[in-house]
Amino acid sequence: MYIRDLDRFDEMTNISKELRKKLARVAYISRLKLAERQISAISGTEKFLWQLEDGLYIESVLIPEKDRRTVCISSQVGCALGCKICATGKLGLTRNLYTHELVEQVMGIQRMLGEKISNVVVMGMGEPFQNYDNLLKALYIIKDSDGIAIGHRKITISTAGLVPEIKRYSEEGHQFQLALSLHATTDAQRNKIMPINKKYPLDELITASRAYAQKARSRLTVEYVLIDGINDTPEDAHRLIKMLKGIPCKVNLIAYNPTSDEFKRPDKARIQAFSDIICPILYAPVTLRLSKGDDIDGACGQLAGTPKYNTNR
Numbered sequence: 001m002y003i004r005d006l007d008r009f010d011e012m013t014n015i016s017k018e019l020r021k022k023l024a025r026v027a028y029i030s031r032l033k034l035a036e037r038q039i040s041a042i043s044g045t046e047k048f049l050w051q052l053e054d055g056l057y058i059e060s061v062l063i064p065e066k067d068r069r070t071v072c073i074s075s076q077v078g079c080a081l082g083c084k085i086c087a088t089g090k091l092g093l094t095r096n097l098y099t100h101e102l103v104e105q106v107m108g109i110q111r112m113l114g115e116k117i118s119n120v121v122v123m124g125m126g127e128p129f130q131n132y133d134n135l136l137k138a139l140y141i142i143k144d145s146d147g148i149a150i151g152h153r154k155i156t157i158s159t160a161g162l163v164p165e166i167k168r169y170s171e172e173g174h175q176f177q178l179a180l181s182l183h184a185t186t187d188a189q190r191n192k193i194m195p196i197n198k199k200y201p202l203d204e205l206i207t208a209s210r211a212y213a214q215k216a217r218s219r220l221t222v223e224y225v226l227i228d229g230i231n232d233t234p235e236d237a238h239r240l241i242k243m244l245k246g247i248p249c250k251v252n253l254i255a256y257n258p259t260s261d262e263f264k265r266p267d268k269a270r271i272q273a274f275s276d277i278i279c280p281i282l283y284a285p286v287t288l289r290l291s292k293g294d295d296i297d298g299a300c301g302q303l304a305g306t307p308k309y310n311t312n313r
Contacts, residue, residue, distance in 0.1 A: 002144075002147045002148055032108050033052075047060075058077055060073050073105040075097055077125065084260070084263070085193050085225060085227065103147075117148070117150065119150070119154045139157070152176050159180060159181065167208055170216060179222075183227075202243070219284075224252065226266050241282050250287070253278075
């Protein structure tokens with residue numbers, strides 16, 4: 001199914017005819033149906049709208065770069081967390097994706113490209129850790145040498161900050177990379193844009209993240225979306241430095257990609273000023289990430305499975 005990308009049992013000639021017939025009677029191999037494919041004229045980023053077997057829709061994104069092909073996949077139809085800076089949060093949660101639906105996003109894009117995907121990030125629709133078991137099953141298939149064979153260090157899970165699941169993930173010793181969507185330096189800020197913070201405030205979140213990074217012996221990726229007038233001041237930059245001190249991490253600064261009229265993207269000077277403060281002091285790699293795919297609503301925070309298709313049932 002994975003190495004040869006077959007979806008019919010009668011094509012699997014390395015197993016007996018009897019077994020092929022039996023498999024065909026009791027099972028089938030599911031594939032996602034491509035409903036729409038958009039390509040950014042600016043960056044070459046591609047967005048894929050998939051129809052699931054029950055008629056719901058999800059989105060995935062291909063981010064092409066010089067030396068790699070990264071696929072951003074979804075883990076849920078919608079999302080229950082309601083983050084104010086994310087289009088998916090406006091949908092509410094319809095359901096978790098099944099294991100095969102996570103895997104098939106990578107397989108489907110790989111199939112259409114005719115070339116191998118090098119990196120996978122679970123940063124699309126949904127909170128991955130709310131679909132914990134299906135997520136891990138899928139990622140081990142993607143990693144396996146008899147599966148898609150993408151190394152665990154090239155697979156990243158992003159979480160909005162579910163503290164119990166971060167602790168569980170750390171204790172279980174999984175080696176996939178972990179990214180934290182932080183986006184604030186005070187509880188007041190984070191409560192406003194990420195309601196999950198009211199349940200797991202920053203002190204608890206940073207403590208759990210620190211423990212993960214130390215136990216995993218791997219850098220935590222900290223995602224920080226800069227929002228004009230909310231979390232992009234020099235004071236915020238200095239608080240971020242203090243907050244992350246001693247945590248093995250790397251920081252991705254991302255300019256806000258519009259999903260509503262409530263928030264705005266800072267201007268370039270304000271973004272650069274924030275970056276200039278933290279870069280020489282933080283003692284961690286800092287990347288100012290350019291938005292790719294925002295012209296097709298495929299950038300960070302903009303995926304929604306196309307709202308005209310998905311309604312919260």
